Amino acid sequence: xxxxxxxxxxxxxxxxxxxxxxxxxxxxxxxxxxxxxxxxxxxxxxxxxxxxxx
Numbered sequence: 001x002x003x004x005x006x007x008x009x010x011x012x013x014x015x016x017x018x019x020x021x022x023x024x025x026x027x028x029x030x031x032x033x034x035x036x037x038x039x040x041x042x043x044x045x046x047x048x049x050x051x052x053x054x
Contacts, residue, residue, distance in 0.1 A: 006041075007033045 014029030040046070 003037065003041075007037050010036055
């Protein structure tokens with residue numbers, strides 16, 4: 001599903017960021033990826049015509 005693909009993309013980006021920084025542990029961002037997706041998708045209000053306003 002689209003949600004699963006989105007969460008997995010967030011996870012892979014988190015792994016890349018930790019690896020690039022050469023510091024940290026990828027466990028927390030990988031585990032929190034579903035929460036981040038839900039927050040951004042369902043809780044936060046984002047308007048594409050005004051991207052600086054939440």
